[in-house]
Amino acid sequence: MTRQQIADRVATAVLWGAGILILLILAGFLLPILIEGLPVIDWQFLTTRSSSFRAGGGVGAQLFNTLYITGLSLLFSFPIGVGAGIYMAEYAKPGRMTDLIRLSVEALASVPSIVLGLFGMIIFVNYMGWGFTILGGSLSLALLNLPVLVRNTEEAIRGVPQSYREGSLGLGATHWQTVSRVVLPSALPGILTGLTLVAGRALGETAVLIYTAGVTVSRHFPNPDVMIAGETLAVRIWSVTSEGLVPDADRIAMGSSALLILLVLLVNFLIALPLWRYRRRMQ
Amino acid sequence: MDRVRTADRTARLALTACAVLVALVIAAILLFVGSEGLRLFADVSPLEFFFSPVWNPPLDRFGALPFMVGSVVVTGIALLISAPLGLAGAIFMAKIAPDWMRTVLRQASNLFVGIPSVVYGYIGMTLLVPWVREHLGGQGFGVLVAGLVLAIMVMPTILGMSEDALQAVDPAIEEGSLALGATRWQTIWDVTLPAARPRILAAIILAFARAFGETTAVQMVIGNSPVLVRSLTTGTSTLTSQIIMEMGQTPPGSPWNRALFMMAFGLLAVSLLMILLVRWVSNRGVAR
Numbered sequence: 149m150t151r152q153q154i155a156d157r158v159a160t161a162v163l164w165g166a167g168i169l170i171l172l173i174l175a176g177f178l179l180p181i182l183i184e185g186l187p188v189i190d191w192q193f194l195t196t197r198s199s200s201f202r203a204g205g206g207v208g209a210q211l212f213n214t215l216y217i218t219g220l221s222l223l224f225s226f227p228i229g230v231g232a233g234i235y236m237a238e239y240a241k242p243g244r245m246t247d248l249i250r251l252s253v254e255a256l257a258s259v260p261s262i263v264l265g266l267f268g269m270i271i272f273v274n275y276m277g278w279g280f281t282i283l284g285g286s287l288s289l290a291l292l293n294l295p296v297l298v299r300n301t302e303e304a305i306r307g308v309p310q311s312y313r314e315g316s317l318g319l320g321a322t323h324w325q326t327v328s329r330v331v332l333p334s335a336l337p338g339i340l341t342g343l344t345l346v347a348g349r350a351l352g353e354t355a356v357l358i359y360t361a362g363v364t365v366s367r368h369f370p371n372p373d374v375m376i377a378g379e380t381l382a383v384r385i386w387s388v389t390s391e392g393l394v395p396d397a398d399r400i401a402m403g404s405s406a407l408l409i410l411l412v413l414l415v416n417f418l419i420a421l422p423l424w425r426y427r428r429r430m431q
Numbered sequence: 432m433d434r435v436r437t438a439d440r441t442a443r444l445a446l447t448a449c450a451v452l453v454a455l456v457i458a459a460i461l462l463f464v465g466s467e468g469l470r471l472f473a474d475v476s477p478l479e480f481f482f483s484p485v486w487n488p489p490l491d492r493f494g495a496l497p498f499m500v501g502s503v504v505v506t507g508i509a510l511l512i513s514a515p516l517g518l519a520g521a522i523f524m525a526k527i528a529p530d531w532m533r534t535v536l537r538q539a540s541n542l543f544v545g546i547p548s549v550v551y552g553y554i555g556m557t558l559l560v561p562w563v564r565e566h567l568g569g570q571g572f573g574v575l576v577a578g579l580v581l582a583i584m585v586m587p588t589i590l591g592m593s594e595d596a597l598q599a600v601d602p603a604i605e606e607g608s609l610a611l612g613a614t615r616w617q618t619i620w621d622v623t624l625p626a627a628r629p630r631i632l633a634a635i636i637l638a639f640a641r642a643f644g645e646t647t648a649v650q651m652v653i654g655n656s657p658v659l660v661r662s663l664t665t666g667t668s669t670l671t672s673q674i675i676m677e678m679g680q681t682p683p684g685s686p687w688n689r690a691l692f693m694m695a696f697g698l699l700a701v702s703l704l705m706i707l708l709v710r711w712v713s714n715r716g717v718a719r
Contacts, residue, residue: 152613152614152616152617153614155614155616155617156614156615156616156617159616159619159620160527160615160616162519163519163522163523163527164523164527164528166516166519166520166523167519167520167523167524167528167532167536169516170516170520170536170539170540170586170590171535171536171539173583174539174542174543176558177546177550177551177554177583178542178546180554180557180558181550181554227449228449228452228453229449229453231445231446231448231449231450232446232449232450232452232453234446234449235446235447235449235450236450238446239443239446239447240450248454249450249451249453249454251706252453252454252456252457252458253453253454254706254710255457255702255703255706256453256456256457256460258637258640258644258702258703258705258706259457259460259644259699259702260643260644260645260646260671260698260699260702261644261646262644262646262671262674262675262695262698263460263464263644263695263698263699263702264460266464266674266678266692266695267459267460267463267464269678270463270464270467271463274683291456291460294453294456295453298450298453322435322436322438322439323439323443324438324439324442324443325435325438325439327442328442348544348545351547352546352547352548352549352550353547354547354548354549354646354647355548355646355647355671355675358675359678359679382547382549382550383549385549385550385553386549386552386647386651389553389556389651390650390651398557401553405547405549405550405553405554408547408550409545409546409547409550412545412546412547413545416545
């Protein structure tokens, strides 16, 4: 064997090693959570209120708030994000204005979540005078979702073959008719994939919510009032480990971590399944 | 027909409004966070804020140097680990792994992204910190564990974007190299990697930006003492961790509050700089 061939063998072995190491690291993070966290999750854990200083509390209210805040944030960001994405793909003409909007979207995507949290705090908590609220938290979280939705929608729409548009326009349809009846239905799977991405991130977000939605929960649960503070599961993991007084903080944090990961997987699955059927029907 | 045309015009208007609204958000963030932060300099000199290592709010000492150094060191450690590993993984996925292994790694990468940052922080706190304390000494909390946790969090960014970059290289030039008798590794090293370099660089810059701005995971393992980094395994603090720790205790409008906002404005400035850097790197790649 020549030196070059030996180098090739060594490099191949090292690269295999890197691939396997990546899998081992993932296992090292996931397994402890699942092994210690899954047994914590039972009906009582999912439905009882949390206690601030006694052991045995559940995360019922936090689970509700997590779904509620994520849902509201998507409700606010999805129409605007998709609308802006359609604009960028279908309407924007090359030029200064379009460049500026694109730069703004990229810039917004790079803003650290803590900065979005502080911005939300200035606007909703202090300026509007709401204090810590579920509404303020959801609106701040919507800002985190926006750029991802815009970029994803734009890419999904650009992926639709030009011939589809030409066919529709050739039949005398207006631009909007073409977009809404031809382009959007074909781009839908891509747009919804973006939605799973965003939902997964929103479910586990903490830095945006700590100073907008707060670290306390309502005494009643489920409580659909949007003008009260609402701690989420992810924020609960943070608060219970960093300043918590409960003796079973580890149990709550492990259980909540496992629950959060299950939630993210479930959301992916819930959106992926109908998507798969939709794709089959389109073919 | 008239109704159709009105709908067309209304849709265009509404969609334009959406795009303009998104663009206005970043302007509003810059304005509000910036004006809150910059007012610090009415009470505290910029010289002290940027260069003094003393952070003692009750005594009106607002030196943010320890946090800036902390952020840079932690991000540096994270990239030292994640860039080689992520890039090696990307080369493996793009050029060497069999199909089944590539699928496994892609799913694994998606799972990495799906784990919330607070969970990374929690695992770092319960597994890595005690391990480091036992085997390497010190308090365990510090820049080493924070860097490790961040490395794992940003690795999928480098892995995914670099793999895309390597896949996008024109196979014709790789075949040319192989036909000339080069080994697979020579081809990857001398042909594929240089061709993909601008996009790999962009991936690493974006990973830097993500690591620099990560908050919760870092705060849980950094130790949170407002002093300059002394060693890899003793407590310090970063820009993000200090903000999340202290924001709740500061009255709005106080110098302490404004100092934290100024730190947030610094984070914002760094992340915008990174975006411009990514654009510059990618454009240079296209031009060549």
